[in-house]
Amino acid sequence: MIKAIPDEKQMQGRKERANTMRVISNYLQIALRILWRHKLMMNTIRFSILASLLSISLLALAVAVSAEAPVEYQVHFTAEDMAIDGRANEKSWSLAPLIKMVDRAYPSGKTLSPSITTVQALWSEQGLLVLFLCKDEDILATFTERDNRGFYKDDDVELFLDPDMDGTSYVQLAINALNTKMDVLRREPQWTDGGMPAFYDWDSGTESAVVVSGSLEDRTDRDESWTVELLFPWSSMSQATLNVLVSEGYGIDVLGGRSIPPKMGDKWKANLIRFDHGDKEGAGVLSTWSPFPDGDGAFISNNCVHYSTYWGVLVFVE
Template sequence: MLKPFYTFLFLFTTGSLHTYAQQNLSEALLMQSLPKTYAVIKTKEAIVIDGLANEASWDLAPWSDKFVDIEGDLKPAPRFDTKVKMLWDENYLYLYARLDEPHIWGTLTQHDAIIYHDNDFEVFLKPSDRQSLYYEIEINALNTIMDLMMAKAYRIGGEAIMHWDVKNLKSAVHIEGTLNNPTDVDSYWSIEMAIPFASLGTFGKAPTPRVNDFWQINFSRVQWQHVIENGEYKRKKENGKLLAEDNWVWSPIGVINMHYPERWGYIQFVEQIDKESYPKSQTIKQAAWNIFYLQQLYFTENSHRYSNRLEALPGFEKVLKHNISGLRHRITTNKDKTFYKSELLDPANHLKVTIDNFGNYTISYEQ
């Protein structure tokens, strides 16, 4: 049973008909798994970024779960293993990734080239739950970097800010094998990276996380099937078209799109590992985004109008009912229901979340 905390309001304004709909209910159902979590240990040891991770601190950092297909259990396990580990100190988030690979190749050498046209490794990082801002870093086996900032996700109208760079980023690649040599079989390539907190800071907010802070993060590996032509690796084609790449990730999204930051995993900055946990906002955040997904479907199915009743949303029983339990809610719409704003309260954790049909998401603490 839902718990409205006041009656529905109807605004006499005109909302936009523009929407970013899920394709169908099955997509929403595929995005219900809990995100992965990882406790990042604080280190006092100087970390040399050389691609080797041979400092003692790295031995204390646990490996993540192995990567899976971006769609999760819907698809077979990746052909090659990928895993990461992380550390932090007052200045940097450190990461080390190992990508098993029998054929290590790369072609792109220019900064901010579209790196995923090679096999690559990608970092997606969202430091604040109160802002939609997030960052993406891509790297190939040649240690070529593409980095960008997103004010909000592509799927809800965001645009990549390509001229932004992670200032003072440190990265290195180690290759266990030979690069761009198709005559042998390689073992793996590894990436070591130091991401400066100062480069991710915003005005008025300290860039360095505090102990027990949570950030959202995800990692993606783009892997292409290849052919060898004139002694060089090329992406494989069929009938003149490139075969689709594989997308292997740490925390599965459920659909083939990394730009769902609400679906990324969590890292917690700790001094020592006790137990992995979730931020107390996880439940209310998942409920808010489920409302967004289902309102998109309702909009498509109902003459470009939104619902003012959660129970009327398609898939309410399967997707939303269980994680709305214990929360209070209200929905505001305009007169012709081309705009809505949902507001959720979590009395137990003193949290308030709002989300609207444009994907504008806010979270605050209530007294």
């Protein structure tokens, strides 16, 4: 049985509820700080009661926010021989549930232009298969060097995987419209003075194909779309491979003891991302499967996509 994927209205409602809770939380925290500043002017018993009520309210709100269930996608198993050619002609693709990505302006504050993106996923004995279809009137891609740090400046699609769901070590795979790849093992999402800890020399062995309906060179014409089909092989995360990385001092183990290939019913945290930079005025669109909360420009620009708190969950099923 194929599980229904939340539609755009459901996703928007979930995001609005989470944002409302965060706004209320901010006001409660401000009230609690003000209360502490004026505690000497208040009766001790009255102060204790008010402080306790505010603390209980914050705790209840935290529980409510954490109770927001992440979006889930049931990844169905296929035994069909899948050709990675960007055409998606196999019958299995017609049975895979369809995800419609959620758009937001990038950078924050820019005018949002519709950027329709749909995604499907399957799994096989060989690996995880993902199919992106990106509607795009102006396809832009320039990077041809693998693992270039400025990759996100191109039109690209990205896959984030956290098999053990610990929020610290994870896989980032990006592919642009030229079929150039960036695959990285990251140790933690937080920014540090030395940058984001990562292992760029890792080669996932991902097989991919890109089909472009339009042009990459002509900014004056009107393009239609580009499609990415990929196979992320389980062998890239074999325990033997990860043990070598750990022994070399990288300390990156994204599995955390999880089975690879995954077993039926296993769950992985994940997100699906698309950057569309084709707007000639400099505005772009960041499309995601699992939505991020509204925030200031710093949050949106400073790699919010790396915070697995806001990722969804892949469920591997028959």
